[in-house]
Amino acid sequence: xxxxxxxxxxxxxxxxxxxxxxxxxxxxxxxxxxxxxxxxxxxxxxxxxxxxxxxxxxxxxxxxxxxxxxxxxxxxxxxxxxxxxxxxxxxxxxxxxxxxxxxxxxxxxxxx
Amino acid sequence: xxxxxxxxxxxxxxxxxxxxxxxxxxxxxxxxxxxxxxxxxxxxxxxxxxxxxxxxxxxxxxxxxxxxxxxxxxxxxxxxxxxxxxxxxxxxxxxxxxxxxxxxxxxxxxxxxxxxxxxxxxxxxxxxxxxxxxxxxxxxxxxxxxxxxxxxxxxxxxxxxxxxxxxxxxxxxxxxxxxxxxxxxxxxxxxxxxxxxxxxxxxxxxxxxxxxxxxxxxxxxxxxxxxxx
Numbered sequence: 495x496x497x498x499x500x501x502x503x504x505x506x507x508x509x510x511x512x513x514x515x516x517x518x519x520x521x522x523x524x525x526x527x528x529x530x531x532x533x534x535x536x537x538x539x540x541x542x543x544x545x546x547x548x549x550x551x552x553x554x555x556x557x558x559x560x561x562x563x564x565x566x567x568x569x570x571x572x573x574x575x576x577x578x579x580x581x582x583x584x585x586x587x588x589x590x591x592x593x594x595x596x597x598x599x600x601x602x603x604x605x606x
Numbered sequence: 607x608x609x610x611x612x613x614x615x616x617x618x619x620x621x622x623x624x625x626x627x628x629x630x631x632x633x634x635x636x637x638x639x640x641x642x643x644x645x646x647x648x649x650x651x652x653x654x655x656x657x658x659x660x661x662x663x664x665x666x667x668x669x670x671x672x673x674x675x676x677x678x679x680x681x682x683x684x685x686x687x688x689x690x691x692x693x694x695x696x697x698x699x700x701x702x703x704x705x706x707x708x709x710x711x712x713x714x715x716x717x718x719x720x721x722x723x724x725x726x727x728x729x730x731x732x733x734x735x736x737x738x739x740x741x742x743x744x745x746x747x748x749x750x751x752x753x754x755x756x757x758x759x760x761x762x763x764x765x766x767x768x769x770x771x772x773x774x775x776x777x778x779x780x781x782x783x784x785x786x787x788x789x790x791x792x793x794x795x796x797x798x799x800x801x802x803x804x805x806x807x808x809x810x811x812x813x814x815x816x817x818x819x820x821x822x823x824x825x826x827x828x829x830x831x832x833x834x835x
Contacts, residue, residue, distance in 0.1 A: 590675070590780055594682040597645065597666040601686065602658050 611639035617683035620701030677784030722771035722797040726764030726804035755793035
């Protein structure tokens with residue numbers, strides 16, 4: 495096992511731990527914690543036994559497993575970025591609506 | 607459309623203008639019978655307290671500032687003016703004193719002539735900072751190319767719109783892109799519009815649209831052209 499594999503395994507274990515902490519805090523629900531554990535255990539398997547996905551990579555005419563993983567990583571990061579962007583936009587619009595409605599409800603005119 | 611001063615509301619979006627807001631409002635009160643609505647966009651200084659203590663001024667307050675949310679403040683002002691004060695038109699002025707109340711009659715006259723949107727246009731031969739001049743002209747050319755509508759001063763905040771116009775060009779921008787979006791939305795309607803020359807005094811060159819804001823607006827313009835119905 496080479497160094498990068500060890501780092502990847504440690505990182506995956508840390509991410510499982512991180513997900514567990516958030517589950518205990520109530521930030522994520524049972525389905526989400528299970529999904530994350532499956533994802534990171536899957537990542538550990540791929541790191542330890544890279545040949546598992548060699549056939550899959552060949553199907554897409556990708557010769558190196560590293561290339562496939564890099565592409566998978568990019569797809570994951572971009573999709574999560576988009577999801578975060580949409581969530582933030584939604585929250586911003588909600589805050590704007592609340593702030594504007596509150597301003598109109600509590601209008602102030604001088605008592606002088 | 608026959609329009610009286612009392613049918614018009616002057617909307618002043620402000621953010622941290624404690625040094626100038628009193629003078630702006632005092633000058634306005636002595637020069638117009640229009641109703642005056644100040645929308646404080648979550649100022650952290652005494653702007654709200656000062657404006658609230660001035661007679662005949664209505665003050666709305668956004669409790670939080672969503673980072674340069676001038677567009678949101680303008681929308682709040684419009685909704686209050688049209689839905690609660692039942693005004694026929696509104697005139698936007700900046701709260702830092704750069705717009706002069708002496709220019710208000712030009713807008714009121716054009717409203718009386720039936721124009722739906724009246725855009726203030728600064729004299730670029732005067733003391734406008736060079737960066738703003740170049741940015742503004744570039745923006746005007748880009749808008750003309752993309753929307754076939756040439757507005758000589760795209761970013762001037764001194765402008766007037768009627769209730770009908772507001773309903774048709776209502777904007778989504780919360781920040782400094784609002785003026786540009788108004789023009790973009792206007793280009794897609796048959797509303798009557800015109801420009802009037804206005805005088806602008808620059809007190810604080812650091813305030814207003816920054817170069818970064820300008821890039822954001824440019825990105826929005828492209829988005830509005832190709833992804834907005």
